[in-house]
Amino acid sequence: MKFSDLGIAKDFCKGLKEMGIVSPTKIQEQAIPVLLEGNHDFIGKAQTGTGKTAAFGLPLLAQIDTSKKHVQGLILAPTRELGQQIAKQLFKFTKYTDKIFTEAVYGGEKIDRQIERLKRPTHIIVATPGRLIDLMERKVVDISRIKTVIMDEADEMLSMGFKKDLTTILSKTEGKRSVWLFSATLPPALHQIIDNYVRPNAIRISVSKNDTVNKNIEHQFVVGDDFNKFDMLTYFLKTQKKQRGIIFTRTKGTARTLSKQLIAKNYDAGLLEGDMTQKDRDKVMRAFKNTSVQLLVSTDVAARGIDVDNLAFVAHYELPDQMEYYIHRSGRTARAGKQGLSLAFVNSGQVKILRAMERELGIRFTQIR
16 A cells, blocks of 8 residues: 555655655554544554654645645644654655645743744644743733644653643633544543543544564573673674664663663763753754664653664563564664664563563564573
8 A cells, every 4th residue: 555545645755765664554554544534533542653653744744734834733742852853754754845844842942032033934833842832921822713633642741741732722622623633541640531532433443562563673582590681782783783772671770780881891882761861861862863872771751752763673581561662673673675673682581571572462483692
């Protein structure tokens, strides 16, 4: 199936092809035809890394009237990185179309700079909820004529404490707008928002875990004792030479310790964890993207929203608490049709967890020695 079969206009398809995006993912196949109709509320349950940005971004771009200069679409995201990533993708999608102006606003950047940019014609705003509220209170942003509100990673926005901001934003846009909600999980607090602000006849689509795992990823594991895990990791890294990758830990403490150990062994490693300041986080991500840092050590939460191409591997120094996190992690490699490797470091007692993942996710782990 091609994107044109889903109803996407040829100018958008041209932009997608240039980005190496040729075949739609499951969530795109199911969501795009529905959302192109434009008049529905929508709830999509799908993991990170399944192509959600194109699933909601292409239908949103298709309904923008470029002759009108006011804000017509609003995309809410939990983190600065995810907001920047979405805005960047929308810009790339529109390379061969009429000019559609998207602005990303988020905390951690001077608000005066964002206010200045918002004085230009803006069709779509991508925002973290807190910063959008600040801009609304300053009367800089008018969301009264918005046709579509999109909540991406809605469960993550709630877990980060944005519930009050979300309800404020949704209440101020009530009327003739559609709500498109995308989330990996649907916790009780999210059901409350759905009950209050999403129409009862909303179309619901859920992509199963089996459909979310990239088929271009090779899943491997190595068994050893916890005390020699670091030695196993460095041996693996030697086999990768100068290839770039992310090493995931479950806790902030392990991430900090591991990054120090790698730097002591002369690896170009950067650290990404939840307690870092935005300034330090941006510095690490810049270094990783421009390849002056080869390895990134990260916790699951800290990695939400990061977008880096050409990663050869993902290493699981500690297995995640939730199976969904394994999908999030491994989905960082094998982007844009490339091959990738996902390697788990486990002790003998954890092999049964991998076998459970195989059954649940429809994948196969190969043991290496």
